[in-house]
Amino acid sequence: MTDPEENESPHSSLASGEVGLVAPRDFVCASPFTFKSGQTLPGFTLRYETYGSLNATRDNAVLICHALSGDHHCAGVHAADDRKPGWWNNLIGPGKAVDTNRFFVVCANVLGGCVGSSGPSSVNPATGQPYGISFPFVTILDMVRSQKLLLDHLGVASVHAVIGGSMGGMTALLFAIEFPAFTRLVLAMATTSRESAQAIAFNEVGRQAIMQDPDWNHGDYPKGGGPRVGLAIARMMAHITYVSDASMDRKFGRRKKNPANGEAYNFDVQFEVESYLRHQGQAFINRFDANSYLYITRALDQFDLAHAYGSLEAAFAPVQAECLVVGFTSDWLFPPEQNRQIALALLRAGKSASYAELSTDLGHDSFLLESEELYALVRAFLERHESAAVDFSI
Amino acid sequence: MSKLVEKRTVDMEVIGEWVDPASRVLDLGCGRGALLHYLVQTKEAAAVGVDLDFKRITACVGRGLSAYQGDMTGFMKQFPDRHFDRVICSRTVQELDDPTGVILEALRVGRALTVGFVNHGFWKNRVDALLRGRKVRNDVYTTEWFESSPSNPVTIADFEHFCAAKGITITRRAHLLGDWRTPCPALPNLFAGYALYDLAR
Numbered sequence: 085m086t087d088p089e090e091n092e093s094p095h096s097s098l099a100s101g102e103v104g105l106v107a108p109r110d111f112v113c114a115s116p117f118t119f120k121s122g123q124t125l126p127g128f129t130l131r132y133e134t135y136g137s138l139n140a141t142r143d144n145a146v147l148i149c150h151a152l153s154g155d156h157h158c159a160g161v162h163a164a165d166d167r168k169p170g171w172w173n174n175l176i177g178p179g180k181a182v183d184t185n186r187f188f189v190v191c192a193n194v195l196g197g198c199v200g201s202s203g204p205s206s207v208n209p210a211t212g213q214p215y216g217i218s219f220p221f222v223t224i225l226d227m228v229r230s231q232k233l234l235l236d237h238l239g240v241a242s243v244h245a246v247i248g249g250s251m252g253g254m255t256a257l258l259f260a261i262e263f264p265a266f267t268r269l270v271l272a273m274a275t276t277s278r279e280s281a282q283a284i285a286f287n288e289v290g291r292q293a294i295m296q297d298p299d300w301n302h303g304d305y306p307k308g309g310g311p312r313v314g315l316a317i318a319r320m321m322a323h324i325t326y327v328s329d330a331s332m333d334r335k336f337g338r339r340k341k342n343p344a345n346g347e348a349y350n351f352d353v354q355f356e357v358e359s360y361l362r363h364q365g366q367a368f369i370n371r372f373d374a375n376s377y378l379y380i381t382r383a384l385d386q387f388d389l390a391h392a393y394g395s396l397e398a399a400f401a402p403v404q405a406e407c408l409v410v411g412f413t414s415d416w417l418f419p420p421e422q423n424r425q426i427a428l429a430l431l432r433a434g435k436s437a438s439y440a441e442l443s444t445d446l447g448h449d450s451f452l453l454e455s456e457e458l459y460a461l462v463r464a465f466l467e468r469h470e471s472a473a474v475d476f477s478i
Numbered sequence: 479m480s481k482l483v484e485k486r487t488v489d490m491e492v493i494g495e496w497v498d499p500a501s502r503v504l505d506l507g508c509g510r511g512a513l514l515h516y517l518v519q520t521k522e523a524a525a526v527g528v529d530l531d532f533k534r535i536t537a538c539v540g541r542g543l544s545a546y547q548g549d550m551t552g553f554m555k556q557f558p559d560r561h562f563d564r565v566i567c568s569r570t571v572q573e574l575d576d577p578t579g580v581i582l583e584a585l586r587v588g589r590a591l592t593v594g595f596v597n598h599g600f601w602k603n604r605v606d607a608l609l610r611g612r613k614v615r616n617d618v619y620t621t622e623w624f625e626s627s628p629s630n631p632v633t634i635a636d637f638e639h640f641c642a643a644k645g646i647t648i649t650r651r652a653h654l655l656g657d658w659r660t661p662c663p664a665l666p667n668l669f670a671g672y673a674l675y676d677l678a679r
Contacts, residue, residue, distance in 0.1 A: 406542075406544075408539060424548065427546060428546075428553075428556045431526060431544065431546070431557075432556070432557060432558075432561070434502075434524070436544050437544055438535065438538070438539050438543075438544050438545045438546065439535075439545075439546045439547055439548065440532055440535045440536065440539070440545075440547045441532065441547045441548070442532060443532075457532060457533070457536070460533075460536050461532075461535075461536045461539060464536050464537070464539045464540030465539050465540070467540070468539060468540055468541065468542045469542055
């Protein structure tokens, strides 16, 4: 997904209705963790944030699952003068669609990530060096299982809802499959039950950009070093897949960086869109690890529920959660049809499932959209069993 | 309760009587989910609704229903034969682009199909058309021609003819007078304001 700073409307970070100041914490799991690949770690760390409080029955937790380049900081600010809040701040907060006055919101950086959780940039205690590509291969299932351990650690008896967009949607679906009795509601947006050839292809271009950069050095580079050029190119390319023709045209069109200069017969930045993408690439290399990018895109590519369980219906057979899938008309990375198919398979498997489709022109990142319609849907879903009275309104 | 809402609940009661407890029900054109909600509450139905509108789906989701935003024929094509115990098409048939296609597909995915519609052959509508020479407007069709969705003014006679021509078995009928409450004793195409049919293949 694109950076939260891309949100088009400004915010007042500490106004009422905001989560406000938050601080990340670390969950250190000291027992060995076996990955789906069979590889093990003696333990792992997940960096996470929580907003709101766990109720007496310990069943009001809402787990937020982030996308490829996201992290645990999904709402609030880390300092009073922070320029930007967490990436889903528009959705999460007191009185917002995911209401922190009612729900205990938990969000963790995924296993394999690089924002505080164990991943390839973590130091291998056996060598004193970063793991690099000796870190175990991570799957969406490993992300799910490690986050369940975090919820257990926090004393959560059952989750009210698991919510995520893109990769977070995959995580949410798999959570309901793996922990059916633990999961009451699942809300998956702009996601897929299996990565298409096109999505894998884009990820592969990103990985090649990283691995063809000599500074990648087979994943062996010091912290702060590594394939900066390759990672920036991977991000520039991926960014295009998160938006749309229409939204780029609206934002940049063919506007020139320095219109006064006329036609420039060289390869310096001419168009605003070029400058913007270069900025995106540069900003990304300062906050993301190239090996993590390889690991997480690989986890995305391998995600295929139908293949893993025999069929999509078989995959969903154990699900007890009520599910809501949301597609976005202009999402061409995980198009509406792929979201639709998730809801249809759940219904064929006899599950409670809904599908809603929002008309937007912002592409894949539409799930981060500031939309009253989307907020109303999320709120209706999360609070669906609170009014038991029969209502005959048409 | 307004007159229309009152009529709506009568409609729901008749359909409710035909729905077996705990059966799997699909409502085509479910709107805000009032009928499905009623069937879930009174019959413990496993209910799914289909509608085109995001806000109506939101209302269904808020009511705890399963609802799918999309085209009803496209939706049904994704399900095996007789997946649903009952498909309901209540006050929707007159607005369909392809009523035959939808009804036949509903009879494939459903063991039974309930169709409810306002009888345009009702005497008041005939008098209205004859004397005023204008599009029928009443409690149900409140809009001018230019404000409303395309609508086929289907009558009881038309519908019975359609079922016979397609070899569709009519297993139950409910013809209600203009109050949509009292059973119509005779000449339904003239005296029934509302008709409900239960169909099977």
